[in-house]
Each structure stands twice: as structure tokens, then as C-alpha cells.
Amino acid sequence: MRLDLEAKAFAGHEVLGPLSIRLARGERRAVLGPSGIGKSTLLRILSGLDTDFRGRIGGDERRAVVFQEPVLLPWRDALANVTIPTGCADGVARDWLAQVGLVGHEAKFPRQLSLGQQRRLALARAFAAAPDILLMDEPFASLDAGTAARMLVLTDELLSRSGAGLFLVTHDPAEARTLRAEALYLGGQPARFQPAPPAPDQA
Incomplete structure (x- = not known):
């Protein structure tokens, strides 16, 4: 770059x-x-x-971007917040969610996550874009x-x-x-x- x-x-x-x-x-x-x-x-x-x-x-x-705010899709669960923006497979998304410590939170919506968890979700989304x-x-x-x-x-x-x-x-x-x-x-x-x-x- x-x-x-x-x-x-x-x-x-x-x-x-x-x-x-x-x-x-x-x-x-x-x-x-x-x-x-x-x-x-x-x-x-x-x-x-x-x-x-x-x-x-x-x-x-x-390139992938992590912003000051998580900028998540409020009407989609955590798994979809990774797969939809990146186009990655469910298995890839689940692996990155696991790597950021969100195992068991795949079906939760952003409003059900703490701010720290939302930041982890944004990080998983960024890395899932490879x-x-x-x-x-x-x-x-x-x-x-x-x-x-x-x-x-x-x-x-x-x-x-x-x-x-x-x-x-x-x-x-x-x-x-x-x-x-x-x-x-x-x-x-x-x-x-x-x-x-x-x-x-x-x-």
C-alpha cells in the first residue's frame, strides 16, 4: 500500500x-x-x-477497516454480521468468532452484546475478510x-x-x-x- x-x-x-x-x-x-x-x-x-x-x-x-464504533448490522445476528459484509463461508465466520472469544454468541444480535463483545465482533469481521x-x-x-x-x-x-x-x-x-x-x-x-x-x- x-x-x-x-x-x-x-x-x-x-x-x-x-x-x-x-x-x-x-x-x-x-x-x-x-x-x-x-x-x-x-x-x-x-x-x-x-x-x-x-x-x-x-x-x-x-484492506479491511475497524472503525471507532463497531458499525454492525443491528437486524442481523453475530454470524451474519461476519458473513454478509465479507462474503465468507459460515465455517470461516465461526472460526474467527471463536478466535475473538465469541463462541456461543453466534446467534445473538448486536444489542445483546456488550460494547467489548461488539468490538470483538467487528474485529472478527475485519479478519474474516482476509x-x-x-x-x-x-x-x-x-x-x-x-x-x-x-x-x-x-x-x-x-x-x-x-x-x-x-x-x-x-x-x-x-x-x-x-x-x-x-x-x-x-x-x-x-x-x-x-x-x-x-x-x-x-x-
């Missing part, structure tokens, strides 16, 4: 400046920066959801600390098992470290990749 971005603007206001990204299967990157800097906008460009930018994007890798690159947009936001920690470990395990690459948008450097992702920092107006900010004074 490669992106050579010249600029991205909203209503004439340039939010992203020139930047380049290269990411192959098995590689992991995390983009950090303050709220509103353009991290999610960059992910939408990489996912193909936003095509209104100046620049070039390429690569034939299969992506080469997994794009994740603040996927652990709004989870309590314990649930977020377990989700981070699970995500790391599934990435290693599947061999997929990772492009993570997060505000938390600890998430990038846990997922063993190279940290990239967005800053400035318009935003560009910048050197890592200095560590907090430990004195």
Missing part, C-alpha cells in the same frame, strides 16, 4: 499537507497526533472511502482500561497469526507500543509527519 499525498482540503481549508506512506503485509504503523489534526481523514484516504484529495494512492493489497492490511481508527476508544488491554493483546495475536499489516490511528502512544507499531506523528497546519515530540520531563 502506498500513498503520495499532495494535499487534502475541506471547504478550501487545507488540513493535510504533503506526506508519503508505504506499508506492506506484516508491517505495522501507528499515526499519532492531537484531536482534529487529520488522523482519521488520512485513514479514510488509505481505505478508499475518501477520494477527494490531490495525490496518488496505489497497491493491490486487500486483509493484507488492517486499518484501525481509534478502535479501543470508550472501552474501560481492562477491556482495552485485552483487546490490544487479542489484536496483536491475530495480526501475528494472520500476517496482516497494520495502520493504526490512535491518540495513545502506549497502544502503538503494545501493538509493536512504528509511530508516525502528525502535526502542523496543514498537518505533515513530524519528528516525535520530546518525552515528558521525568524530573
Whole structure:
């Protein structure tokens, strides 16, 4: 996956400046920066959801996206929430549901699942699509600390098992470290990749 971005603007206001990204299967990157800097906008460009930018994007890798919210089909059970979007067989969906810890929940609807379980379902759906690159947009936001920690470990395990690459948008450097992702920092107006900010004074 490669992106050579010249600029991205909203209503004439340039939010992203020139930047380049290269990411192959098995590689992991995390983009950090303050709220509103353009991290999610960059992910939408990489996912193909936003095509209104100046620049070039390429690569034939299969990509799947995990959003800030689970974005599930409320009128379908957990199994169908995996098979319908991905087109995978029931057996494949059941295997991924098992890998994320949702055995016995296949017939439940999203409203019958906790938020943590909904996030696990979204993760199973993404991996069932057999992506080469997994794009994740603040996927652990709004989870309590314990649930977020377990989700981070699970995500790391599934990435290693599947061999997929990772492009993570997060505000938390600890998430990038846990997922063993190279940290990239967005800053400035318009935003560009910048050197890592200095560590907090430990004195």
C-alpha cells in the first residue's frame, strides 16, 4: 500500500499537507497526533472511502477497516454480521468468532452484546475478510482500561497469526507500543509527519 499525498482540503481549508506512506503485509504503523489534526481523514484516504484529495494512492493489497464504533448490522445476528459484509463461508465466520472469544454468541444480535463483545465482533469481521492490511481508527476508544488491554493483546495475536499489516490511528502512544507499531506523528497546519515530540520531563 502506498500513498503520495499532495494535499487534502475541506471547504478550501487545507488540513493535510504533503506526506508519503508505504506499508506492506506484516508491517505495522501507528499515526499519532492531537484531536482534529487529520488522523482519521488520512485513514479514510488509505481505505478508499475518501477520494477527494490531490495525490496518488496505489497497491493491490486487500484492506479491511475497524472503525471507532463497531458499525454492525443491528437486524442481523453475530454470524451474519461476519458473513454478509465479507462474503465468507459460515465455517470461516465461526472460526474467527471463536478466535475473538465469541463462541456461543453466534446467534445473538448486536444489542445483546456488550460494547467489548461488539468490538470483538467487528474485529472478527475485519479478519474474516482476509486483509493484507488492517486499518484501525481509534478502535479501543470508550472501552474501560481492562477491556482495552485485552483487546490490544487479542489484536496483536491475530495480526501475528494472520500476517496482516497494520495502520493504526490512535491518540495513545502506549497502544502503538503494545501493538509493536512504528509511530508516525502528525502535526502542523496543514498537518505533515513530524519528528516525535520530546518525552515528558521525568524530573
